[in-house]
Amino acid sequence: MFRLTESPRLSEFERQVLPHLDAAYNLARFLMRNDHDAEDVVQEAALRAFRFFESFRGENSRAWFLRIVRNTSFTALKRHHTNEGNVVFDEELHGVENPPMDAGVVLDRAQDRQTVRAAIEALPAEFREAITLRELEGLSYKEIADIAGVPIGTIMSRLARGRRQLQMILNPEAK
Amino acid sequence: MTMDHEQIRELISPYLDGELDLLTARETEQHLRNCADCRGVERALRALRETLASSQPAYRAPSRLRKNVRAALRREAKTTERTFNPWVIFATAAACALIVLGAVLFQTTRASRNNALVNEVVADHVRSLLATHLVDVASSDQHTVKPWFDGKIDFAPEVRDLSDEGFPLIGGRLDYLGDKTVVALVYQRNKHPVNVFIMPATADRNTSPSATTRRGYNVLSWIHNGMKYWAVSDLNEAELRRFTELLVR
Numbered sequence: 001m002f003r004l005t006e007s008p009r010l011s012e013f014e015r016q017v018l019p020h021l022d023a024a025y026n027l028a029r030f031l032m033r034n035d036h037d038a039e040d041v042v043q044e045a046a047l048r049a050f051r052f053f054e055s056f057r058g059e060n061s062r063a064w065f066l067r068i069v070r071n072t073s074f075t076a077l078k079r080h081h082t083n084e085g086n087v088v089f090d091e092e093l094h095g096v097e098n099p100p101m102d103a104g105v106v107l108d109r110a111q112d113r114q115t116v117r118a119a120i121e122a123l124p125a126e127f128r129e130a131i132t133l134r135e136l137e138g139l140s141y142k143e144i145a146d147i148a149g150v151p152i153g154t155i156m157s158r159l160a161r162g163r164r165q166l167q168m169i170l171n172p173e174a175k
Numbered sequence: 176m177t178m179d180h181e182q183i184r185e186l187i188s189p190y191l192d193g194e195l196d197l198l199t200a201r202e203t204e205q206h207l208r209n210c211a212d213c214r215g216v217e218r219a220l221r222a223l224r225e226t227l228a229s230s231q232p233a234y235r236a237p238s239r240l241r242k243n244v245r246a247a248l249r250r251e252a253k254t255t256e257r258t259f260n261p262w263v264i265f266a267t268a269a270a271c272a273l274i275v276l277g278a279v280l281f282q283t284t285r286a287s288r289n290n291a292l293v294n295e296v297v298a299d300h301v302r303s304l305l306a307t308h309l310v311d312v313a314s315s316d317q318h319t320v321k322p323w324f325d326g327k328i329d330f331a332p333e334v335r336d337l338s339d340e341g342f343p344l345i346g347g348r349l350d351y352l353g354d355k356t357v358v359a360l361v362y363q364r365n366k367h368p369v370n371v372f373i374m375p376a377t378a379d380r381n382t383s384p385s386a387t388t389r390r391g392y393n394v395l396s397w398i399h400n401g402m403k404y405w406a407v408s409d410l411n412e413a414e415l416r417r418f419t420e421l422l423v424r
Binding site (some may be wrong): 007010014018021024025026029030035038039042043045047050051087100112113115116117121131134135136138140141153156157159160163166167170171 | 185187188189192194196217223224226227228229230231232233235236237239240241244245248249251252340373392408
């Protein structure tokens, strides 16, 4: 009847949501593009999620939490740099600053990782979001569409274009 | 419908994700077999996916963040849900235990009687629907229904037609609750019949409607002007509440 240490609501929240903290941080990190902001966003999102835990209907806790993380991130991005939302990708600019990745050469794993991370971070925010959720978290188009609050067709085209841009960044010699 | 090369080219990415419907996927496959250009796109996309997978670029939450989040959640839970210090809990619990014990002894008999009554109210309601014995006097006129009860019972219920509010009076009948004869008024809301049972109350104090659910039926009971009311229906609770408010207005 009485719980001395913690509320049942808190333990239920931790059971449902904390397993997705890695996914949350991964998304926030690629959206915010630095550790500090990403941690702030995740912490704020976790608190907001806890406050609105009643609105969680017990379906897909990962998508539910990621939607909150995503919204918190975009709000923070708009606050930080107002132009982030509509950065236009410039093919000429990108692709030169990162070392090209040659499929034939096995690069050092850590260097490899840095190159790929930098390439993703060079994409516009909406593309970073789609690529992260699909390629790194393995979510379905439907889940990503729910999280981003756009139709599935939009996710389809963001992914196709995001991948094309990634190819250009990682492998600028290829046409 | 067949798609042209340009359209198919856009579909290679969702095709590799397994996100195309069967028909479109088959068409894309067919095109890939015949188009070296698109096969090049497919190859490049597969290579990209391979690169993304093997370089493992995903970030993991730092343990510091995990700790901070947990701490922040605890603080939040504490301020919103208030945790007690053990002594207060002990004293409160002891006091509660005494009160509860007394109340339980007093209430169980009453509660079980009330409980049995709720069951009976619902049973009466269901029976009235099954047996085509919904009403003894069928009329939406309160001045017809009310006098009908004269001489059949030793109390005079208030009868009010609520057609204008969307709850037309259908009629009335006599029914039994416990071993008492009670008045049953029947109303209707969009095909949902509502039975209102009325009997003299044992207490005089007016109470606001309290809700229970039994076998999918919503039951509201209250006391008004010395009468005990039961309203039962498969209407949702909100509508039933609105109805009871209109009834005793």
